[in-house]
Amino acid sequence: MAQRYSREELQRLRNKVLVNDVIVHILDMPSKVRDGYLRFLCPLCSEFLTACNPRTNLARCFRCERNFNPIDLVMVVKGLNFREAVEFLQDMEQRLGR
Numbered sequence: 001m002a003q004r005y006s007r008e009e010l011q012r013l014r015n016k017v018l019v020n021d022v023i024v025h026i027l028d029m030p031s032k033v034r035d036g037y038l039r040f041l042c043p044l045c046s047e048f049l050t051a052c053n054p055r056t057n058l059a060r061c062f063r064c065e066r067n068f069n070p071i072d073l074v075m076v077v078k079g080l081n082f083r084e085a086v087e088f089l090q091d092m093e094q095r096l097g098r
Contacts (some may be wrong), residue, residue, distance in 0.1 A: 003083050013089050014069045019059045020052050022070045026092050027077050042066075043076045 023029045023040045030041040037051040042061040049063045059068040068076070074085040 003087075005086055010071075010086070013071055013086060015057050017070045017089055017093065018054075019057050019068070019070050019073065020054065022073055022089075023052070023059065025096075026089075027073060029073075029077065043073070 020038050023031050023038065029043070032039050032048075039048050040050050040052070040059065041048055042050055042064060044066060045061060045064050047061065047063045050059060050061045052059045057069065059073060060066070061068075070089060071082070071085050074080060074088050075082065078085065078088065080088060
């Protein structure tokens with residue numbers, strides 16, 4: 001039987017787990033701050049034409065024209081399915097005491 005997550009839990013992971021923290025501290029992706037924005041190496045096209053928006057908690061690659069929320073990033077970088085990515089983020093939160 002498939003694991004189901006509450007709407008509130010998924011919303012919390014997408015909006016409260018900071019995408020900047022996922023990129024820098026959890027996934028340890030190549031990144032740098034330039035022009036006041038966190039830039040990261042896109043896991044799809046390997047370009048630095050990216051930025052993170054703290055207001056929307058989304059990361060964007062302007063070359064791929066793709067937005068990533070924290071769950072999306074974990075799925076792509078770690079090669080996990082949705083359920084595995086959610087469990088990974090929940091586990092990382094517990095380990096980091098958040």
